[in-house]
Amino acid sequence: MAAIREAGLALIHAHGYEAMSLRELAREVGLTAGALYNHIDNKQTLLFDLIDEHMDQVLAHLEEALAVDADPRGRMADFVRFHLLYHIDHRLEVFIGHSELRSLTPENRDVILAKRRLYEDRVTAVIEDGVRGGLFAVADSRVAAYGILAMLTGVCTWFDPRGRLDADAVIRIYTDMVLKGLAAPSRP
Structure with a gap:
């Protein structure tokens, strides 16, 4: 199989x-x-199984990544690292999970969309924890999560392991952008 x-x-x-x-x-x-x-069973089942297994894997590994650090900044940095590495290492699965969502039956699409919401919810929760702790300042945690996810997921389209920057350098750059973008203004 x-x-x-x-x-x-x-x-x-x-x-x-x-x-x-x-x-x-x-x-x-x-x-x-x-x-x-x-x-x-059929082509639709194959497509659904491919995307569903991808979502199960990404959700399981997300929980592992977020369990490392209790501080919201640390968890966000852990998330950025995890998301980028997963998307670099699983380009085909990520591409198909995004581009072929439209090809799923409505029932199968609903299953996948529910799993995507779980992923988005976990990222949103980290942001909300940071806002509650005074570490992050955003007008809308859900919108911030969507923006971060869109920015990070784009790595699939341009990252080349033989390119000018290795994965660790890209992770440092993205982590810096995300944390600075979420940061609450410093108090005088």
Whole structure:
């Protein structure tokens, strides 16, 4: 099943969900089209399983990342590091999770959107903790979370591990931007 998942990710990434055929997938993994159905029910199930497993993984690892530090600034820094590294290391899953959400059935899309809300809620909660503690000052914690998520997720589109900056340098830059953007003004 792992080979089917990997080939499915690569084919959907390369051609898009609509253009990918199960015959092509079967050929990639050395199965007949009929034998492929012993492993997956249909193309929609494959897509849902790929995105759903990605969301389960990202949520599980998020909890691990946020458990490290009690201070909201530390948790936000841990979050930035986690989010960037996960998105750098799982580019295909992230791309498909965003670009092919439209291809899910309404029922499957609702499941994924609920998991995305859980992720957004956790980031929002860190911001709200910082606001309550006087460390952060934002007009709307949810909007701040959306802005941070959009900025961080963009790393998938441009980061190149062979580029001028390594992942740690990018993490330092982004962490600095996020924490400065959230910071409450210093008191005289």
